[in-house]
Amino acid sequence: MNHRRVRQSPVDGSAARLVYLYCLFCSYSSFGARTPMTPELQALSFAAGSVFTPGAPINEKDLFAGRREQIENIIDAVSQRGYHAILYGERGVGKTSLSNMLSAFLGRRQTSLISRINCDTSDTFSSLWTKAFKEIESSRRKHPIGLTTQPLAPVTALDDDNITPDGARRALQDLSRSTPLVVIFDEFDRVQHAGATVLMADTIKSLSDYSVPATILIIGVADSVEGLIKEHQSVERALIQIYMPRMSDDEIRDIIRNGLARLTMEIDEAACEELVRFSQGVPYIAHLLALHSCRSALAAGSKIISPHNVEQGMHRSLDQWQQSIKASYHEATKGRQTGHLYKEVLLACALAEVDDLRYFTAAAVREPLSLIADRKFEISNFARHLKDLSEAARGRILQRVGETHGTRYRISNPILRPYIVMRSIKDNIVPKATLEKIITP
Ligand SMILES: Nc1ncnc2c1ncn2[C@@H]1O[C@H](COP(=O)(O)OP(=O)(O)OP(=O)(O)O)[C@@H](O)[C@H]1O
Ligand SMILES: [Mg+2]
Known part of the structure; x- marks a missing residue:
């Protein structure tokens, strides 16, 4: 069943030309394969690029893994009049993918018109709503649910440069008369205009007070709700707060299995566990590793991924x-002076035990560092390295919070952590077997 879908969808029609070019490319590269790949394996290798997509959010329900709790929470907000939602978490954990799946998960439970906009640093409150209303109008044209007698909304009556919370509420009230609306503001952390987030909180309050059948979903990178909307207390009762954690091992396994089922490929159990371990709960990494492991297997003429393919x-x-x-890894570890331990210390930081917000203490670095360097370390032996790694000269690869005794550190970008680990294996900073013993997902 899956077999047919794979062969047809990604390589049919106009894509055939691309497949042809890709096949030519494969015959020249493909992980150093000794014999040319068969056309079937070449087509699969091409299709893998639209199944494992490190560069793009998920758009298909079949390829979407896990996140049951978060989905139910968003559906709760959409289905209850007066409720809105805020979805926050680290970069790259799957926030946009989840919101892309909303209509598929709402299914027949509720017909809603879902519009999304991406916020950017130039946005003001007015520009956010100008974009949102344009998007709603275009979604209504594409999906004219219940619009047979209704004219399009009087959105244009709003003054684009001076939209107020009350104006936005009135427009949404008109627009949602025939169909409930869901308006998604993605990348909300990028909004910098003073006052925009206060006005958004006021809008949410007003929509709730007037019981308008429109749900606002705010999405952004943040450790906490305050990081996205400081004034959230004023709307606390109306706002369902949804934290998006890293994925569990089972969810990462599902990403791999769903993708491979689509490609009619398989994976050796040990190889799958390696992919899970090195993904460290970040779906972006799972896609990146799975894509290249698939291509390595196919280039070797097999549809089954082995641990060797994962390594390649x-x-x-x-x-x-x-x-x-x-670039930030290079910046942080540059130089070759004696006693220079930046690569080892950084790896120990990537392996240190972290709290819920992924902060670690210097004490948590001691044990992994001792294992990596194969000698006993005290904090005083590497404290200077931690300090340097959190300063501008080394690109602030670590974020530092708290003073003297309460100091904690965090790796500045979640995608760096798996990079540091894999790069250290490649550069022989530590044997893979030692690493496997200390990696915590
Ligand atoms: N539930 C999921 N199932 C399968 N793949 C997923 C899932 N969630 C995310 N991904 C994959 O993880 C990667 C990052 O996803 P996405 O862009 O949705 O994250 P994000 O949190 O919106 O990132 P950012 O903070 O950069 O906006 C993409 O490759 C996407 O395909
Ligand atoms: Mg996103």
């Missing part, structure tokens, strides 16, 4: 990791 996939992934991540 890992090396290929390191090359294709976001450039900014590679």
